[in-house]
Amino acid sequence: MRTAYSVETVRAAERRLMEALPDGGLMRRAAAGLAVVCGEALGRVYGARVVLLVGSGDNGGDALHAGARLARRGAGVTAVLISPERAHAAGLAALIAAGGRTADVSDTEVVRRADLVVDGITGIGGRGGLRPEAVPLARAAHQGRGVVVAVDLPSGVDAGSGEVAGEAVRADVTVTFGAYKPGLLIDPGRGYAGAVRLVDIGLDLGVGPGPEKDRVPGHSDHSGQAVTAELEALQYADVAALLPLPAAESDKYRRGVVGVAAGSARYPGAAVLAVAGALRGGAGAVRYSGHSADAVIARYPETLVSGGRPSEAGRVQAWVVGPGLGNGTEAQEALHDVLASDVPVLMDADALHLADRDAVRGRGAPTLLTPHAGEAASLLGSDRAEIERERLAAVRELASRYGATVLLKGSTTLIAAPSGGPVRVNATGTPWLATAGAGDVLSGLAGSLLAAGLDALDAGSAGAYLHGLAARHAADGAPIGAHDVADAIPVAWRDVRAL
Numbered sequence: 001m002r003t004a005y006s007v008e009t010v011r012a013a014e015r016r017l018m019e020a021l022p023d024g025g026l027m028r029r030a031a032a033g034l035a036v037v038c039g040e041a042l043g044r045v046y047g048a049r050v051v052l053l054v055g056s057g058d059n060g061g062d063a064l065h066a067g068a069r070l071a072r073r074g075a076g077v078t079a080v081l082i083s084p085e086r087a088h089a090a091g092l093a094a095l096i097a098a099g100g101r102t103a104d105v106s107d108t109e110v111v112r113r114a115d116l117v118v119d120g121i122t123g124i125g126g127r128g129g130l131r132p133e134a135v136p137l138a139r140a141a142h143q144g145r146g147v148v149v150a151v152d153l154p155s156g157v158d159a160g161s162g163e164v165a166g167e168a169v170r171a172d173v174t175v176t177f178g179a180y181k182p183g184l185l186i187d188p189g190r191g192y193a194g195a196v197r198l199v200d201i202g203l204d205l206g207v208g209p210g211p212e213k214d215r216v217p218g219h220s221d222h223s224g225q226a227v228t229a230e231l232e233a234l235q236y237a238d239v240a241a242l243l244p245l246p247a248a249e250s251d252k253y254r255r256g257v258v259g260v261a262a263g264s265a266r267y268p269g270a271a272v273l274a275v276a277g278a279l280r281g282g283a284g285a286v287r288y289s290g291h292s293a294d295a296v297i298a299r300y301p302e303t304l305v306s307g308g309r310p311s312e313a314g315r316v317q318a319w320v321v322g323p324g325l326g327n328g329t330e331a332q333e334a335l336h337d338v339l340a341s342d343v344p345v346l347m348d349a350d351a352l353h354l355a356d357r358d359a360v361r362g363r364g365a366p367t368l369l370t371p372h373a374g375e376a377a378s379l380l381g382s383d384r385a386e387i388e389r390e391r392l393a394a395v396r397e398l399a400s401r402y403g404a405t406v407l408l409k410g411s412t413t414l415i416a417a418p419s420g421g422p423v424r425v426n427a428t429g430t431p432w433l434a435t436a437g438a439g440d441v442l443s444g445l446a447g448s449l450l451a452a453g454l455d456a457l458d459a460g461s462a463g464a465y466l467h468g469l470a471a472r473h474a475a476d477g478a479p480i481g482a483h484d485v486a487d488a489i490p491v492a493w494r495d496v497r498a499l
């Protein structure tokens with residue numbers, strides 16, 4: 001599990017550690033780790049041209065101390081000081097003593113010519129995107145020939161949310177200290193970070209494999225609250241541990257039956273795709289209810305189909321409702337039936353348009369909503385751009401307003417539980433997944449995991465993980481259709497289990 005902590009939590013842990021260390025000791029640890037990664041990125045340090053972009057805070061201090069180390073190993077190091085009078089004094093003295101020099105903020109040419117650019121403009125103290133004086137430097141770093149290594153996080157990226165207001169540094173590698181910051185795992189910030197390397201500086205955050213273990217017994221931050229992660233990113237092994245596996249005595253009913261209420265005369269394909277995902281999600285059987293039974297059975301003869309309302313379809317352990325459902329009376333009846341059931345329900349697409357907040361909040365069994373940014377915007381009464389900018393805040397707000405688990409789709413998918421706690425982030429997706437019907441496949445897949453017994457947070461996050469991985473396998477660098485994603489789910493499943 002990859003775990004990210006809020007800036008406040010990281011700062012509190014830093015304060016505790018700093019009290020126990022000699023003055024400047026923590027920054028020296030950070031700079032040592034940073035210099036090692038810079039050395040690896042360069043290959044040969046001796047004779048390399050290194051440029052440091054130095055802001056006015058400790059982020060710049062890290063860059064200066066790391067620059068001093070590289071200078072001692074024979075690199076030619078130049079520090080571009082954005083506010084010379086406010087540059088980190090000890091770091092600057094160390095660099096000069098090691099033979100480094102300084103350049104004016106207007107010297108973008110030196111940045112362009114560098115073999116390595118170290119971005120120390122802002123870290124977790126940065127606010128409101130890059131300031132105008134730093135923008136030409138960030139552009140020169142991007143356009144130049146050198147490798148760009150960001151210190152702690154790319155300057156211009158908001159550490160807590162991943163928001164990028166205006167421009168930000170585009171890094172090839174980000175060296176982050178003590179803990180991942182949410183902005184490194186969520187888009188758009190994630191897209192600026194490149195490969196992220198975590199350097200251990202001895203922070204005590206209680207990093208563990210799950211929400212329970214993230215609460216360190218007897219350990220609290222300054223507010224007296226248990227230290228809880230802000231974000232969690234499942235890795236292969238975490239997903240493998242969640243996947244439902246049939247036991248020797250399993251029959252199809254014990255493995256769980258997932259009901260799919262989807263499709264309409266106009267959109268039968270959505271029903272077929274949701275069933276395609278559901279058949280590969282671990283449930284023992286798929287029951288289809290709706291008007292696309294012929295299309296479903298023609299493609300997947302193993303489906304149990306019924307043309308009537310969901311309440312007449314027979315027992316299921318979870319429902320998927322919404323893909324291609326339309327918005328007429330029958331769609332409303334189907335949604336009503338499904339929400340009135342006492343089993344977990346996944347609501348997608350048209351079900352989200354028809355959703356009544358009180359009906360969702362009033363359910364006794366868990367509900368999982370799977371909106372994309374546009375649907376999330378209508379559910380929250382805001383606009384799409386706002387959701388894209390503040391994805392973490394949006395998914396939390398939706399989960400709390402609807403009393404439901406919410407999976408917000410996007411290039412990094414976020415999954416939040418209504419009770420709070422760490423939000424799950426999934427980054428297995430690929431731009432090729434932006435194809436019609438891919439969401440229908442995900443709804444079937446995650447619904448099937450729900451029917452197989454996973455809770456809504458796990459079903460959403462394991463579903464998103466497999467779905468993204470399946471798309472990568474299916475695409476392999478070429479365009480794909482949603483049915484290709486469904487067909488590749490077993491490959492992704494084997495892939496996860498193989499580790």
Ligand SMILES: NC(=O)C1=CN([C@@H]2O[C@H](COP(=O)(O)OP(=O)(O)OC[C@H]3O[C@@H](n4cnc5c(N)ncnc54)[C@H](OP(=O)(O)O)[C@@H]3O)[C@@H](O)[C@H]2O)[C@@H](O)CC1
Binds near residue numbers: 026031134
């Ligand atoms: N604490 C520790 O023990 C350790 C901390 N470590 C390191 O410290 C970093 C945090 O340092 P920090 O708190 O000094 O903040 P930092 O990220 O340098 O930025 C603040 C400065 O930037 C300025 N500024 C703000 N916004 C800006 C903008 N948009 N564009 C331009 N400038 C902007 C702001 O100035 P002002 O707003 O006053 O003009 C202020 O001076 C952390 O990320 C890690 O790298 C490691 O060494 C490990 C040990």
Ligand SMILES: [K+]
Binds near residue numbers: 150151
């Ligand atoms: K930085």
